[in-house]
Amino acid sequence: xxxxxxxxxxxxxxxxxxxxxxxxxxxxxxxxxxxxxxxxxxxxxxxxxxxxxxxxxxxxxxxxxxxxxxxxxxxxxxxxxxxxxxxxxxxxxxxxxxxxxxxxxxxxxxxxxxxxxxxxxxxxxxxxxxxxxxxxxxxxxxxxxxxxxxxxxxxxxxxxxxxxxxxxxxxxxxxxxxxxxxxxxxxxxxxxxxxxxxxxxxxxxxxxxxxxxxxxxxxxxxxxxxxxxxxxxxxxxxxxxxxxxxxxxxxxxxxxxxxxxxxxxxxxxxxxxxxxxxxxxxxxxxxxxxxxxxxxxxxxxxxxx
Amino acid sequence: xxxxxxxxxxxxxxxxxxxxxxxxxxxxxxxxxxxxxxxxxxxxxxxxxxxxxxxxxxxxxxxxxxxxxxxxxxxxxxxxxxxxxxxxxxxxxxxxxxxxx
Numbered sequence: 001x002x003x004x005x006x007x008x009x010x011x012x013x014x015x016x017x018x019x020x021x022x023x024x025x026x027x028x029x030x031x032x033x034x035x036x037x038x039x040x041x042x043x044x045x046x047x048x049x050x051x052x053x054x055x056x057x058x059x060x061x062x063x064x065x066x067x068x069x070x071x072x073x074x075x076x077x078x079x080x081x082x083x084x085x086x087x088x089x090x091x092x093x094x095x096x097x098x099x100x101x102x103x104x105x106x107x108x109x110x111x112x113x114x115x116x117x118x119x120x121x122x123x124x125x126x127x128x129x130x131x132x133x134x135x136x137x138x139x140x141x142x143x144x145x146x147x148x149x150x151x152x153x154x155x156x157x158x159x160x161x162x163x164x165x166x167x168x169x170x171x172x173x174x175x176x177x178x179x180x181x182x183x184x185x186x187x188x189x190x191x192x193x194x195x196x197x198x199x200x201x202x203x204x205x206x207x208x209x210x211x212x213x214x215x216x217x218x219x220x221x222x223x224x225x226x227x228x229x230x231x232x233x234x235x236x237x238x239x240x241x242x243x244x245x246x247x248x249x250x251x252x253x254x255x256x257x258x259x260x261x262x263x264x265x266x267x268x269x270x271x272x273x274x275x276x277x278x279x280x281x282x283x284x285x286x287x288x289x290x291x292x293x294x295x296x297x298x299x300x301x302x303x304x305x
Numbered sequence: 306x307x308x309x310x311x312x313x314x315x316x317x318x319x320x321x322x323x324x325x326x327x328x329x330x331x332x333x334x335x336x337x338x339x340x341x342x343x344x345x346x347x348x349x350x351x352x353x354x355x356x357x358x359x360x361x362x363x364x365x366x367x368x369x370x371x372x373x374x375x376x377x378x379x380x381x382x383x384x385x386x387x388x389x390x391x392x393x394x395x396x397x398x399x400x401x402x403x404x405x406x
Contacts, residue, residue, distance in 0.1 A: 050378060068352050
């Protein structure tokens with residue numbers, strides 16, 4: 001009868017008394033012990049388990065055996081390095097035997113440690129660590145930059161280029177209000193002087209009352225066309241746009257820059273605004289009748305305070 | 306026995322095990338007996354017993370009973386060796402306790 005048979009045979013009564021969990025734990029712990037001790041520990045622990053008074057004690061004992069298995073296995077591996085001729089009778093403790101798996105594990109661990117050291121040294125030598133540090137983004141910094149000063153450009157002498165005083169859009173008020181009054185051009189043909197010194201009284205005078213049109217109701221808000229770059233750079237200026245508007249308030253031709261604001265961005269914005277306003281111009285009237293007419297008007301791009 | 310003494314790490318739990326055997330050094334005790342005398346948990350007791358046995362302080366044998374007749378498995382019985390008794394006595398003498406042998 002082998003020790004295992006004896007253990008199993010002897011364990012049956014204890015198993016019947018104490019239930020399965022404690023026995024299962026004890027058997028599990030014993031069988032996971034070093035092979036040289038597994039049979040002995042299983043039988044010994046089962047015998048001592050049977051000596052426990054009650055079920056909680058048996059369960060505590062079984063859990064302790066699980067813990068003991070781990071310590072015994074550790075001790076066994078530690079003492080395996082020491083040669084020993086100690087042998088007892090049945091269940092002799094056999095120490096000092098190296099398994100091939102033990103050598104493999106130690107070699108593997110040693111190799112991994114060696115590779116780790118080589119990698120670290122390689123990193124320091126080649127500056128790999130510095131690259132890694134540089135790759136890691138540092139904390140975000142906020143630097144307050146001085147705003148570029150707006151170019152101080154004197155407003156162009158628009159009046160010198162225009163025969164009639166044009167109207168001005170202002171961005172100060174987003175809802176651009178245009179002066180309701182229109183310019184009234186009137187001309188009265190003078191009678192030619194008669195030779196002989198006597199002038200005939202005018203028999204008939206021809207007078208055409210012209211009211212020049214301009215941006216009317218529903219005209220786009222100039223603020224919407226102020227370029228963002230110009231806002232950021234503080235660009236301001238006055239662009240003079242010449243438009244030809246038909247009798248229905250629509251553009252008859254493409255608008256043109258009559259006088260530049262000094263900024264290409266503002267000039268383009270002024271043209272876009274003029275184009276977008278097609279259909280919202282007030283037509284020029286002559287004697288109350290809408291006619292097609294070309295006229296300039298000014299658009300001021302000015303930053304709000 | 307012709308066996309070299311191996312160093313034994315002495316802890317409070319080891320002292321309790323030795324103390325349990327030194328109450329009557331000629332007694333053979335099973336693990337369950339030592340557990341009751343020393344108040345040790347099984348997770349602590351059995352590694353100590355194996356260490357002391359491996360160091361030559363204890364010898365052990367199976368209980369000479371028939372499991373089927375007694376209705377329980379055989380117990381493993383431990384006993385102090387002469388070396389173990391001497392070394393345990395020295396240790397307890399160091400701690401100021403006399404041991405009658």
